[in-house]
Amino acid sequence: MLPSITPFGGMNLRPRSSGSGGVEEARNALGQRLRELRRRAQLSGKQLAESLSWQPSKVSKIENGKQTPTDDDIEAWTRATDTEHETEALLASLHTLEVQHAEWQRVLKAGMLGHQLELSEQDAKTRLYRSFEPAVVPGLLQTAEFARALFSRAIMVHRVPNDVNDAVAKRMQRQEMLYRTDKAFHFVITEAALRYRLCAVDTMLGQLDRLVSLTSLRNMRLGVIGYETQYVVDPRHGFMIYNSDLVRVETYSAELNLRQSHEIGLYTSTFEKLAAVASYDAAARAVINRAIADLASAQPEDGE
Known part of the structure; x- marks a missing residue:
């Protein structure tokens, strides 16, 4: 089977070297920071999801680096955990990640x-x-x-x-x-x-x-x-x-x-x-x- 071609002239294969490592590390680090905020607020993943009308799996995916949160997700998370003073720093981390993984x-x-x-x-x-x-x-x-x-x-x-x-x-x-x-x-x-x-x-x-x-x-x-x-x-x-x-x-x-x-x-x-x-x-x-x-x-x- 021929490889698919990206919009700009490259070969579409998922990199298996350290090329994707930095992005994965950044996503995992962001998820860990969000998990810490949830735990400090003494909320379980299920409780946080219910307060935000999310599926419980969404909290798990974000915390484990399986899903990248949006700006709205970050803002809702910090409101629900009463840590809105962390919002700006978390958004900065998210936007850095978005540049890495566009x-x-x-x-x-x-x-x-x-x-x-x-x-x-x-x-x-x-x-x-x-x-x-x-x-x-x-x-x-x-x-x-x-x-x-x-x-x-x-x-x-x-x-x-x-x-x-x-x-x-x-x-x-x-x-x-x-x-x-x-x-x-x-x-x-x-x-x-x-x-x-x-x-x-x-x-x-x-x-x-x-x-x-x-x-x-x-x-x-x-x-x-x-x-x-x-x-x-x-x-x-x-x-x-x-x-x-x-x-x-x-x-x-x-x-x-x-x-x-x-x-x-x-x-x-x-x-x-x-x-x-x-x-x-x-x-x-x-x-x-x-x-x-x-x-x-x-x-x-x-x-x-």
């Missing part, structure tokens, strides 16, 4: 363009981009047609407003930074990303042709890991490293924004190992051209 339903509620604008703000602060993708061409390297195909699919999956044209236009505008000499880019993709049928054949051929041309950019390294390559670490999921400050991972349900030093260190080390076995320049173009030839030969000729 659910697509919340991020995309106004459409796709808003997220592209947020990415533009990150672009302005970033001088070194490092990206690994095992299943799809990275967003900054996509043609307009390829991006349109992925955005259109995301709109159907997440049922958000259709602003594909504006989102595609913004992504194309963001790509202008690929030609800025004050920025450096290092992309590593697998040969599978060249071959998955994620769009029409003509669209994919145009995308592969663009990748060939991008291999000659002076401020970019584009590596391709061929099928025959022996991996040192497994290509578990895609990720992007911004400078040495942020790692972004896309899952089925959310975008993870990881800032803990040990997480950034792990992903940086993983990227270096993947980059070390990739092919570059003429060797990379050979892998891409091989995929182009195979795809073109599978395309029916006019009239057939």
